Amino acid sequence: MSTADAGAHRTQARHTLILAVCVWMASVGNLALWQQIRALPEVSGPRGLAFALGFALGIAGLLVALVAALGWGRLLRPLLSLLLVATAVGAYFMLSYGVVIDPTMMVNVVQTDPREVGDLLNLKLALALLGLxxxxxxWVWRRPLQPQPLGRQLGVHLALIVGGLALTSGALMAIFQDFSSVMRNHTQLRYLINPLNSVWALADVAATPFKRDTRRLEPLGQDARLAPRPAGAKPPLLVLVLGETARADNFSLNGYARATTPELAREDIINQRNAWSCGTNTAASVPCLFSALPRDEFERRPYNSETLLDVLQHAGLAVLWIDNQSGCKGVCDRTPHVSTAELKDPALCSGGECFDEIMLRGLDERIAALDPERRARGVVLVLHQMGSHGPAYFKRSPPAFKRFLPECTSNALQECTREQVVNAYDNTIAYTDHVLAQTISWLKSRESAWSPAMIYLSDHGESLGENNLYLHGLPYGVAPDVQKHVPWITWLSNRYARERGISTACLKARQDERVSHDHYFHSVLGLLGVQTSAYRPELDLYRPCGG
Incomplete structure (x- = not known):
């Protein structure tokens, strides 16, 4: 054998590499998809096997066409490597937590900070990367690729593109009756097609500037002004506590068997027991929550608008966002805001993370630093909690609040029993109960100088293993109620209720009426007496009771 022949044997053909890797990703990389399909009664038995085979061939064909279209020259192996890693990571999270990958999940990934990434790293993820x-x-890197003239490479890639699309068309036509029925009745399956789900989600996020004019920020509520206060009334001091991943079902205030909210139960609060979020993840819910638009209009908006915080500032109020999370998702960009990330309190902060009580430290000094003219009209503080952020629930509660044991002390929830997972989660709710009670206590102590009130509302809920689902982030239409049913708690001081003419008895009588994040913007404006054309009285839940 000549030296040239020996060298040829030590290289690999482009088309062979593309076909082999795409078949691997379409088959082994889609274990979560095959697991879901196996559970569908309409494609069980031999019919199910034929359906899965046709589906796999369709996925493989699309992947071949995609790689052939993008993987020119030296880009081929990096592209295949990236897709393989995306496939492994996607398969791990879909299998382990029951999540799916869609554009809103991709936004969360893009906005995730290093602290959140650390909570997701574990040995099982490393093993999944190694195995998948x-x-x-x-295979991609074991041998160099055979050198090809540009013309021949073009021919190979065009043949792969045409062949891949033909394979997909033929495979899906063969199973079309079952395919159309399954995809219509089980829409969540489309978010499990790995790694095409990640490619589509990333492309959708990248296309946002073409769907929405992100350079345009529409002014909102610039006509806002405060209604005159009664003679002798104190300026309002309203604390808006933005919860994280708190599901209403685990609040004993809502009938949960465990005493997770004993401190709030002793307070004179209004508890909206039928409140619903506008998203299933922080990146979707927080901007929607502070928007004037209802959920369906917010998702279709052609451009971004100013938020509730902007309108409050237009009205002349002093506003401050205090963050113990991964940022405000653009909501507080034009508002004074601070983060707890750099605080070094030995009792409340360790490992680059602080317990939520840290946001109550030094509040008087923070208020004193606000603009004095605005401060005289009233102050609105937003406390953005770490709350019940998973999967490392055990990190979110101090030792004194670990009432439910044993708790899961791993960020790989599948390593723990469901009882341990629920225990760790319930401990975070018990700690949130304490933080809210402490907030109310702090507000009560300021009643001589202010008219204080508090609203607590979570951004979304959480799955804790029901139907093998964990965490959150499923598309809204298919997400279970536990990811959308959220706590909404209001506390009004006697002074606040009296000066605003609000009947707390009336509000309590309406606690079971359905409300949602759509009501938040307008309810806060109404509670503060902010008059503006952006206000919609029919969405103000306090207004029927005198607010």
């Missing part, structure tokens, strides 16, 4: 991406990566 390792063989493919070895």
């Amino acid at each position: 991406a390792g063989p493919g990566l070895w």
Whole structure:
């Protein structure tokens, strides 16, 4: 054998590499999809096997066409490597937590900070990367590619594109009756097609500037002004506590068997027991929550608008956002805001993370630093909690609040029993109960100088293993209620209720009426007496009771 022949044997053909890796991703990389399909009664038995085979061939064909279209020259192996890693990571999270990958989930990934990433790293993820991406990566990099003239490379890639699309068309036509029925009745399956789900989600996020004019910020409520206060009334001091991942079902205030909210139960609060979020993840819910638009209009908006905080500032109020999370998702960009990330309190902060009580430290000094003219009209503080952020629930509650044991002390929830997972989660709710009670206590102590009130509302809920689902982030239409049913708690001081003419007895009588994040913007404006054309009285839940 000549030296040239020996060298040829030590290289690999482009088309062989593309076909082998795409078949691997379409088959082994889609274990979560095959698991879901296996559970569908309409495609069980031999019919189900034929359906899965046709589906796999369709996915493989699309992947071949995609890689052939994008993987030119030296880009091929990095592209395949990236897709293999995305496949392995996607498969791990879909199998372990029951999540799916869609554009809103991709936004969360893009906005995730290093602290949140650390909560997701564990040995099982490393093993998944090794087992699902390792063989493919070895195949990709084991030998150099055969050199090809540009003309021949063009021919190979065009043949792969045409062949891949033909394979997909033929495979899906063969199973079309079952395919159309399954995809219509089980829409969540489309978010499990790995790694095409990640490719589509990333492309959708990248296309946002073409769907929405992100350079345009529409002014909102610039006509806002405060209604005159009664003679002798104190300026309002309203604390808006933005909860994280708190599900209403685990609040004993809502009938949960465990005493997770004993401190709030002793307070004179209004508890909206039928409140619903406008999203299932922080990146979707928080901007929607502070928007004047209802959920369906917010999702279709052609451009961004100013938020509730902007309108409050237009009205002349002093506003401050205090963050113990991963940021305000653009809501507080034009508002004074501070983060707890750099605080070094030995009792409340360790490992780059602070317990939520840290936001109550030094509040008087923070208020004193606000603009004095605005401060005289009233102050609105937003406390953005770490709350019940998972999967490392055990990190979110101090030792004194670990009432439910044993708790899961791993960020790989599948390593724990469901009882341990629920225990760890319930401990975070018990701690949130304490933080809210402490907030109310702090507000009560300021009643001589202010007219104080508090609203607590969570951004979304959480799955804790029901139907093998964990965490949150499923598309809104298919997400279970536990990811959308959220706590909404209001506390009004006697002074606040009296000066605003609000009947707390009336509000309590309406606690079971359905409300949602759509009501938040207008309810806060109404509670503060902010008059503006942006206000919609029919969405103000306090207005029927005198607010």
